[in-house]
Amino acid sequence: MSRVAVIGGGWAGIAAAVTLADAGHHITVFEMAPQLGGRARSVAGEPPYDNGQHILIGAYRDSLALMRRLGVAPEQVLQRLPLALPYPDEAGLRLPPGPPLVAFARGVLAHRGWPLSARLGLLMAAAGWLARGFQCADTLSVAALCARLPRDVNRDLVEPLCVAALNTPASQASAQVFLRVLKDALFSGAGSADLLLPRRPLSELLATPATAWLGERLRLGTRVHGIEPGWRVDGEAFDAVVLACTSTEAARLVAPLDADWAATAQSLRFEPIVTVYLHSPGSALPAPMLALREGPDAPAQFVFDHGQLGGAAGRFAFVVSGAAPWVASGGCAEAVLAQAQRELAWATPPVIDKVLTEKRATFACTPGLARPPARIAPGLWAAGDYVAGPHPATLEAAVRAGMAAAQGAGADAGGWGTGANGAASGSPTNTP
Template sequence: MQAPRRVAVVGGGWAGLAAAVRATELGAHVTLFEMSGQWGGRARSVSDQSPLLDNGQHILIGAYRDTLALMRRVGADPDRLFLRTPLRLRYPDHEGLRLPGGQPLLSFLRGVLRYERWPWRARLALLAQSSAWLFSGFKCPPGLSVAQLCARLPEPVRVDLVEPLCVAALNTPAERASAQVFLRVLQDAMFSGPGSADLLLPRRPLGDLLPSPAADWLQTQGADLRLGRRAQDLQPMEDGRWQIDGEHFDAVVLACPPMEAARLTQPASPIWAEQARSLRYEPIITVYLRQPGACLAAPMVALHESPSAPAQFAFDHGQLSGQAGLFAFVISGAQAWVDAGLQVAGNAVEAQARAALGWQGAIERVRVLAEKRATFACTPGLARPPALIASGLIAAGDYVAGPYPATLEGAVRSGLAAANVAISPCKTGAKSTTMAA
């Protein structure tokens, strides 16, 4: 009998964990390197904080089928870990667009027609434009921005729907965001099947959703988990295998951040390394505030952004995790506020909470967290690095070439595809690594 293929996965975020689980399922002996002291990558819990907080407030949607399936395979129960509701954009002072359950096209039609806050002209314009996108196969010129794509939509539709969805999904403002990627998100979220647009809001810390269950599952399957271990050197071998710090592997999946992957691949593939190194990023700031006795109109509310009011969404952890009085305010596309400083950002969010939510009295600032490289800047025509770097060397992560923005689902799909190539390189072509639809 042939010995199992030895596969190294470098990076213990959601892409790396997905690759490690899939490779193990396919019979490989997996060694998983993670240079930090915890699993989860950019979607993790902050271990030094009490109460336990996440480094950012994440949202999943019903269309994240590969992520939800992976959670179930490693023993995590999405039905228990998430609050699942139909898509609802609730604002502090009024109900926003809300989609009923059921068949996607009919649900979208009913939701838009029933939204009386928009005049009939705006509702019909959105339905007409959505029909045009549908009949075009959700395709558009690659150089188009979301703002250009939606320029003919009435202002209430752009302000109440397009701009919040764009910054939530792509973490890039509409005037700089890729219209083609945005259309793909709309296609999968709104029109890919019953429940695809549902919001899944975590009831538990991010570490409980996938990172900890996946690491526990891998350990029980005999994988070699090396937490707090950075891969220092990656070299090709004459027999087609790869060597990490002197240790031999049949295949390597690089599921680490792009800059780290570029460092490791520079000697073997300088062109790929330069493409990974050239990516630009958008930060996200999460401001955790405590206001005893306060409660939002919904577990998640949308906020109107302005130059002095930076947060686009607020989350009520009393309704989600039972931590009454704890709230998370999210600033996506937050480069200007990172430049201004986290103290300034925290002050602005407190003022926004008082103005938008009517909070009075003392507000406790629990913590302000910034993920400076939260996502790549999802701009029009962006050329992302391919997943296949060289024979037996595959990149995995939400940044590799593919149709999705930097999302957990994109990371998981990339990891699963990379593992398939690592195990069956002769049967799976390079196209499998691009998360093709």
């Protein structure tokens, strides 16, 4: 049986580990933190907080399949809602049931908050994107792609969707990746655009069941310091390695092996996300999730009512994506508090409960970005939301990357690796 090391236990590492184990490989998962989950985990609280509010969508098929594989029923831990972007003061865009293309057209036409010209303008633009196969110049920004769309459409739909999906403001975000998100969400099968909102603490979706599933194959609290060709992970022999740690850690580990790969990984820039939890006993939103209008004194783009999502009543998660300016200037939580008081007018004034700032929440998804490839060398593969691919940094991108790296590493290990006992099994070379 071949031995494969998985370094990092976020969603990519979990996906890699499960894929490899299911293919019959002997795996060891090294995770430096005391728990699995990486960026998508719970943090201490009663009930626990999420390390940033996460949203899944129906198009996350591999993530949903992985949850099922670990014994989690997505129907029980996620609340499925048709795509809707209600604002505190208007119903917003709402997709009716039915085939996604038709639902999109019907939803846009029924949007009473936009003048008819705006609705038709969006439908014509969407028809153009569809006709071009959701492809555009790699150098184009989302703002440039949508420059001719009516202002209302950009403000109420394009800008919030872009910053939510790519965690990058429309003026700096890759139009090609944005089009791919639209294609996946709106044009790839029934239910793809549905919002899937966690009803349980984030760790219960994957990290906690994966911990039980992996059992003794898991080494928590174990940071990997070095990899040597052959492969050796901190001196321990493996036939193949999946690097499922963050891009900065992967760059550090790979630098002595492949300087070009490491330089590409190291060159990625990051965008922060700030999640501000407010507490307002007795208050509720008109829907589990509302969009908010971002502005110079209004940082948050979305708010989630945990009382309607199986969590603590009166707990609200305000999400500030693309938060670099707020992290630089400070005062984000206080500005969110003021935004909530202005826009939601709750009878019980909210108070700040918890503020979670992830400075490196995702890579900045800019036009023409060079991302490092999954295959580094024979037997050495990278997995993570940042590896080259058509998607932005999401849970689904991480899971897909984990599965792909596992298939590559598994094939390498099975074909030619050296077994745990050091016996060669027919590799042309196993040095990078």
